[in-house]
Amino acid sequence: MMKSRICNLLDIEYPILQGGMARIADASLAAAVSEAGGLGIIAGGTAPVDLIRAEVQKTKELTKKPFGVNIMLLSQHADEIATMVCDEGVKVVTTGAGSPGKYMKMWKEHGITVIPVIPSVAIAKRMVRDGADAVIAEGTEAGGHIGDLTTMVLVPQVVDAVGDKVPVIAAGGIGDGRGIAASMMLGAEAVQVGTRFLTAYECNIHPNYKQKIIGAKDISTIVTGYSTGHPVRCLKNRLTRKFEDLEANNAPLEEIEQLGVGALYKAVIEGDMDGGSIMAGQIAALVNKEQSCKEIIIEMFEQADDLLGSKIGKA
Numbered sequence: 080m081m082k083s084r085i086c087n088l089l090d091i092e093y094p095i096l097q098g099g100m101a102r103i104a105d106a107s108l109a110a111a112v113s114e115a116g117g118l119g120i121i122a123g124g125t126a127p128v129d130l131i132r133a134e135v136q137k138t139k140e141l142t143k144k145p146f147g148v149n150i151m152l153l154s155q156h157a158d159e160i161a162t163m164v165c166d167e168g169v170k171v172v173t174t175g176a177g178s179p180g181k182y183m184k185m186w187k188e189h190g191i192t193v194i195p196v197i198p199s200v201a202i203a204k205r206m207v208r209d210g211a212d213a214v215i216a217e218g219t220e221a222g223g224h225i226g227d228l229t230t231m232v233l234v235p236q237v238v239d240a241v242g243d244k245v246p247v248i249a250a251g252g253i254g255d256g257r258g259i260a261a262s263m264m265l266g267a268e269a270v271q272v273g274t275r276f277l278t279a280y281e282c283n284i285h286p287n288y289k290q291k292i293i294g295a296k297d298i299s300t301i302v303t304g305y306s307t308g309h310p311v312r313c314l315k316n317r318l319t320r321k322f323e324d325l326e327a328n329n330a331p332l333e334e335i336e337q338l339g340v341g342a343l344y345k346a347v348i349e350g351d352m353d354g355g356s357i358m359a360g361q362i363a364a365l366v367n368k369e370q371s372c373k374e375i376i377i378e379m380f381e382q383a384d385d386l387l388g389s390k391i392g393k394a
């Protein structure tokens with residue numbers, strides 16, 4: 080039997096976390112994933128604290144099971160959200176796009192389980208030294224803001240570096256049971272999945288966004304923003320072509336950054352598939368239907384269990 084330390088640490092049935100997708104992962108999605116036995120996560124993104132507090136309160140009404148909040152550390156509201164999760168009694172915090180070191184003491188004092196997303200071995204080691212309870216090793220296959228290394232090379236190296244101290248969660252490019260089984264073979268004890276949940280019934284993105292994911296091919300994503308220091312993976316469209324043009328012509332950084340402002344809102348809320356930022360991972364091509372979060376999780380783990388010849392749920 081293959082049992083996961085993560086299920087015990089987070090008090091969940093299946094070792095799966097739902098990615099903290101900015102502007103996308105709300106109370107509806109997070110509660111559905113938690114109700115299905117995974118860990119649902121509300122994304123802080125760049126939203127103001129009151130909006131995220133309201134999502135936390137809604138989630139508490141929708142489920143009694145554990146859920147988390149993702150804090151995007153580049154956000155100007157990160158400090159306030161970091162305090163809010165303590166006030167609201169949130170059990171789990173994941174972080175992205177930076178180092179949460181300065182909040183660690185406060186979170187620990189409130190009994191919060193802290194799980195940073197990390198793109199390299201050096202950053203993983205630093206986070207564990209700072210008190211992380213687990214790390215999410217996210218490969219460059221992921222959607223949104225990404226690092227350089229693939230999941231295949233990052234996960235085993237992070238496992239070797241910190242796996243004796245904390246469990247490692249694999250992320251980036253995991254969309255079905257094969258991805259879960261492969262992650263376990265690399266030494267991960269859980270997975271984080273974002274893109275597959277985009278087409279969940281409980282995911283409140285614009286229908287145009289869901290159709291774009293369902294129509295995506297293997298080479299449909301592209302990374303833009305290397306010149307800004309914040310590379311982001313999205314589905315190719317008119318906006319990413321504009322980014323490419325500006326970056327190829329060494330346009331001023333402000334002009335490139337300006338192009339991204341409000342672009343996620345355009346895609347997620349307005350369904351603007353030309354001018355919006357359609358963040359998605361490379362595994363989008365594998366996502367070809369709408370399902371409930373429960374169906375997604377059960378289907379993924381049935382396939383993984385078949386492949387591994389053992390069950391990987393709660394101990």
Ligand code: TUI
Pocket residue numbers: 101124125151153174175176177178196197198202217222223224225226309311358
């Ligand atoms: O954070 C993500 N994915 C995201 S965040 C996002 S919203 C956004 N808004 C404005 C600019 C950029 C993004 C959309 N997608 N994934 C987790 C992640 N964290 N990927 C990479 C990292 C990361 C990078 C550097 C984590 C730690 C880190 O540490 C740097 C340091 O020196 O401490």
